[in-house]
Amino acid sequence: MKSSIVVPDFNLEATMDSGQVFGFKKYDDKSYEGEISGRLVVLRQEKQKLYFETGYSDLENTISDFFDLKRDLRPIYSYLTQDRRLRAVYTRFKGLRLIKQNPWYAIAGFIISSNNNIKRIQRIWRAVSMYFTGNLFLFPDPDQISSQTEMTLRKLGLGYRARFLYKVACKISADESYIENLSKMNYETAKLKLMELDGVGPKVADCILLYGFQKFEAFPVDVWILRIVRKLYFRNRDISKEKIKAYAKDKWGFYSGYVQQYLFHGARMGIL
DNA sequence: GACCAGGTCATCA
DNA sequence: TGATGACATGGT
Numbered sequence: 001m002k003s004s005i006v007v008p009d010f011n012l013e014a015t016m017d018s019g020q021v022f023g024f025k026k027y028d029d030k031s032y033e034g035e036i037s038g039r040l041v042v043l044r045q046e047k048q049k050l051y052f053e054t055g056y057s058d059l060e061n062t063i064s065d066f067f068d069l070k071r072d073l074r075p076i077y078s079y080l081t082q083d084r085r086l087r088a089v090y091t092r093f094k095g096l097r098l099i100k101q102n103p104w105y106a107i108a109g110f111i112i113s114s115n116n117n118i119k120r121i122q123r124i125w126r127a128v129s130m131y132f133t134g135n136l137f138l139f140p141d142p143d144q145i146s147s148q149t150e151m152t153l154r155k156l157g158l159g160y161r162a163r164f165l166y167k168v169a170c171k172i173s174a175d176e177s178y179i180e181n182l183s184k185m186n187y188e189t190a191k192l193k194l195m196e197l198d199g200v201g202p203k204v205a206d207c208i209l210l211y212g213f214q215k216f217e218a219f220p221v222d223v224w225i226l227r228i229v230r231k232l233y234f235r236n237r238d239i240s241k242e243k244i245k246a247y248a249k250d251k252w253g254f255y256s257g258y259v260q261q262y263l264f265h266g267a268r269m270g271i272l
Numbered sequence: 273g274a275c276c277a278g279g280t281c282a283t284c285a
Numbered sequence: 286t287g288a289t290g291a292c293a294t295g296g297t
Contacts, residue, residue, distance in 0.1 A: 117277035159293025201280045222278035
């Protein structure tokens with residue numbers, strides 16, 4: 001069935017192309033195929049209408065929740081418009097939203113992401129999905145992965161990250177309330193907890209908390225953010241990741257992670 | 273063949 | 286705390 005939602009302040013393309021989720025496939029006409037809450041769907045935006053095609057009914061709320069469409073973005077926009085350096089990303093990508101993705105997907109996806117590029121992360125994601133579920137768009141549960149071996153993941157192209165993902169899948173499948181417990185913690189506590197996982201350091205933990213747990217004070221500093229923040233605010237001086245995090249927290253506070261998403265996408269698209 | 277990609281880990285001072 | 290090199294893989 002085909003349906004649509006009116007979306008006054010949403011940019012599907014910027015949201016989907018900004019490296020938050022890895023399981024969607026983009027088609028030439030700017031439509032996206034993937035899975036949301038276990039349901040296969042094709043999404044497409046035309047102006048202020050978001051069209052979706054799916055075999056299920058009553059998907060409006062699920063999609064609205066996934067893209068967090070009811071959130072007022074004006075607090076973020078005030079940062080983007082007041083800073084001359086950021087107006088270009090506001091003009092170009094207004095409506096880019098942080099997705100509320102499945103926490104397990106965020107954990108798996110960003111373990112795979114480390115020292116990797118987005119194209120290859122997507123390829124690995126699809127290979128793992130196809131192998132375990134037989135469907136390009138359905139990523140396996142921790143149980144499904146833990147029932148195989150590290151070598152299985154290695155053969156699917158994960159490289160040295162195979163050990164990380166396998167061990168984390170085993171741990172989470174053995175602890176039924178792992179995700180639920182994490183979601184009850186504050187940012188700092190949850191980050192320390194996540195960093196106990198193999199393959200999860202400060203950057204990956206921040207990504208997981210930002211995209212999987214809506215902790216907007218998380219500010220992941222990867223090579224793109226490092227470069228663009230140095231360029232825009234430190235005259236290209238050689239500043240550490242830690243100092244950049246501190247600077248972002250001071251400058252953008254509670255919404256620093258949200259601003260980070262605009263910085264990241266703007267940097268990657270070459271408009272900053 | 274070197275360098276890079278949404279880094280992490282072990283090791284050493 | 287901070288610096289350094291290894292780590293899989295594929296693209297440029």
